[in-house]
Amino acid sequence: MTSARGGDADAELIGMGDDISRVLCAMRLPDTRDVELYNIPKKIVVEHYRQAHAIWVKAHPKTKGNDMRVCYFRPIKENLAPAYVAEKWEKYHIATISIGDRGAASIKNAIKAAGMLPADVVANAKAEVAEAYGITSDQVTITVAL
Numbered sequence: 001m002t003s004a005r006g007g008d009a010d011a012e013l014i015g016m017g018d019d020i021s022r023v024l025c026a027m028r029l030p031d032t033r034d035v036e037l038y039n040i041p042k043k044i045v046v047e048h049y050r051q052a053h054a055i056w057v058k059a060h061p062k063t064k065g066n067d068m069r070v071c072y073f074r075p076i077k078e079n080l081a082p083a084y085v086a087e088k089w090e091k092y093h094i095a096t097i098s099i100g101d102r103g104a105a106s107i108k109n110a111i112k113a114a115g116m117l118p119a120d121v122v123a124n125a126k127a128e129v130a131e132a133y134g135i136t137s138d139q140v141t142i143t144v145a146l
Contacts, residue, residue: 002014002015002016002049002069003067003068003069004049004053004067004068004069005067006067007066007067009050009051009053009054009057010050011067013046013049013069016042016045016046020042021041021042021125021128021129021132022039022040022041022042022125022128023039023040023041023042023045024037024038024039024040025037025038025040025045025089026038027086028099033098033099034096034097034098034099035096035097035098035099036086036093036095036096037093037094037095037096037097038089038092038093038094039092039094040089040092041092041128044089044092048085048088049069052069052070053069056070122142123137125142126140126142129142
């Protein structure tokens with residue numbers, strides 16, 4: 001779920017600026033202790049939110065568009081079927097992690113579950129930034145502040 005700067009389907013999504021290349025989405029189904037993690041290119045997420053909002057507005061003609069955008073990972077309402085993404089985004093699935101007794105999951109556990117080392121995460125991010133800006137990855141510098 002995210003917000004947009006207005007009710008139109010094409011309204012700018014808050015937090016999806018030019019400095020973002022990918023979006024980490026987490027989904028927990030009811031009655032489970034597992035969280036599914038997806039690492040999705042931003043342009044795919046933005047397009048999905050726009051399409052899903054247009055579908056929602058069409059299915060609810062008596063309402064005005066609003067600034068809330070929702071991503072449905074599983075079927076909830078039949079008239080929103082085109083908005084479901086779990087199957088469409090399966091190729092972006094990176095890990096399934098179990099939440100602990102206190103209900104907390106960490107990105108560290110997710111990275112471990114995906115078999116990625118921190119260096120792999122940074123290398124992947126550099127490659128994606130380079131591709132987005134049409135430069136080589138050696139021209140990209142990423143700083144991690146711990």
